[in-house]
Amino acid sequence: MNSTQQSGGVEATLRDFWASRPVRPRRGGKIAGVSAAIGERYGVDPILIRVAFVVGAFYSGAGITLYLLGWLLFPREAEPRPEDTAPRTEPAPTWLALVLILLLLPGVFWLTDSLAILAVAAGLAALYGLHVTRGDRPQAPTAAAPPVEAPTGPIAAEPPSENTWVYPGPEARREPPSWDPLGAVPQAWDLPEPPPQDEPEPPGRRYRWYNPLAVLLTLAFGLLAAGAFTPSTALAGMLGLAGLFLIGGAFLRVGRWPILLAVPLAALAMFFAVFSTYPQQATDLSMGDLRASPQSAEELQRNYGRAAGIVDLDLAELPVAEDQTLRTAVDVGTGQIQVRVPPEVDVWSVCRADVGEVDCLGATADGQGVTRTRMDEGADGPGGGRLELHLTAGAGRVEVIRG
Template sequence: MNSTQQTGGFEATVRDFWATRPVRPSTGSKAAGVSAAIARRYGVDSILVRVGFVVLFCYGGAGLVLYMLGWLLFPKEAAPLPGQTTPRREPTRTWVAVTLVLLLVPAMLWMINSIAVLGLAAGPISLYFLHRNQGDRQVTGTSDPPAQATPTGENTWVYPGTTAQQTPPSWDPLGAAPFAWDLPEPQEPEPPEPRARRFRWYNPLALLVAFVGATAVASLGAPGYFATATALGLLGVAMMIGAFLRVGRWPIVLAVPLALVALLSSVAHQYRIGDDLDLGDVQVAPVEITDVQPVYDRDAGTLDLDLSALRISTGDVVRTTASVGAGRVQIRVPSTVDVSAECEVEMGESICLNRHSNGQDVHQSITDLGPDGPGGGEIVLNATAGTGNVEVIRD
């Protein structure tokens, strides 16, 4: 065991980590080789290391920033020099390092004030404890040099396979006496004893904890997506701990479909998709002010609200909201009324009284008095769509 890992403090551990930090392999990596480097350096499964980066990515993208830091700071394995067998360590290429720094500076400044700071702290802390426990492990072993006759004094030699010092006879100045040739016959190595699996209880326990945690959260009235995300988070923690124990790969088989279920249930909750779905296309064309509903709402589909024939006089004010979770909202207004419209789209396109905008989190606030100026009544609209299009058109 490395003395640094046994008795060294924080500074000694950090110095030892930097001196023996992981080397990104030239082969066997999926991207820049950061996960493979950590796995090979500390003897853990590379899949679990990659899972760790994915889990930390959920904290505001912290996993991506930590991966880029590893790319920047971990050297690259290079071919050995002529006459040598040990691979060299090459620093990250200059143009790659410059690109990474330019990306990391704004990312770090943005993340420092968000939940991503938890992920940024969790990465170095995990690596620190991993080095404390596994830092003495060598990436590749070295074989002992072959035994040679070693001089121990004038005319005194130790022959291979012996411990007693002997003096070669005068006729054998090189020390190659026949008794040095009497070597033991080679024997077949004994087969290693099968290693018993350690922590066989770990995978079932991890699944049980994830199930109990999700059930407990659901029993408290939490929505389905939150309970699913709780189970996914507990499985992620179990796989991170399993990386230290060199077990716990099996839960990833359940974690992948569970992540898809959590994503779909989150979208369903956000857009209010449940048992009482409001789906399909609806067209409404009220004529009297009293026919206008305060809210028109659909979960998915097209909502066409035609107010072009609405009888509205000067001084009258009509307020209504048209909303769709996924789809299209279209509202037509008369040509001679004053219109105040709030158009919002979480992801998609908005055409609000001839003003066009698209992208994510689109918000337009428009007031249009029409070609005849103020007067002729007023319509106040709030048109929203989760994913899709919003259009407010003057007839």
């Protein structure tokens, strides 16, 4: 542990980590170089880091979320330039940062699971522990030696001594050839220039067919799956196939065309995953807020709904006879449901949220697939009419309160 960490505690350690955070190498990484960067920075075998990410992925995607965060936050080793005297780093390009942020959005829903939260916390704690114990290791890239400048102007030829061999030729050459720019072997300048050599073809050009084939197969799979599965299942399969092609492309060092498919596919998959839970009996699929305050049993609709928005149903002034039972349901794909009920009416309510939180007359819960059922007899006890509520939100908040 270095002196800065000892004197400043956690805050100083976090500042030191950010200032000397791992740098993703240009070569040696399997996907984005996050595991290789952590392994090189702290002297750990990258294979162990990769195994940890893979194991974390089985905890509601926690490993994938951590890897994407490392891809976004760790800088990349920049291409060296002749004038550089020290290695350079560069942040992720703007377009890549936007893609990573979009891919991280599903993590907000994954991390509602307690195991996923624990896995993310364990990963961050492990990285913090590595920095505390091994953060004083020097960064792997060392400063490059300054380039040696070639002498300018003609080189004065020294008079040959009796032991100096001079290459025979019709006329001595006064300027160094291209193969000896520093003039280190003047006695061989009259040798013929070497024939030009063809530059090796970059690896990516040998697989020009890979990216078009990856996109074509992903789209073809989507067309076939659309007829056999639900839209959300078909899109999830396309996303998985695009991810496999991305991994293969990373190993072959070719372009990443499947990213162009992954971003809209992820957005569509989230859309259908939310709205596939929208009840079939709800006929109103419009967007926006809905506010209603029926004043009689005839004005109370059987169903209220929105695909996305806020439904505010005020039943505080709704008259309910002593032996009367009124029923209604409210369904929202993404948004909020709030229902106010009369202070003395018996209320039987079922509140459900696929992702979000519920507060059903004091019965609260949050997370994934949460449901609360509550029977509340009001301030006057049993009697005084009955009101039954069925409230469902795909993603959002459900609340029932006394008016």
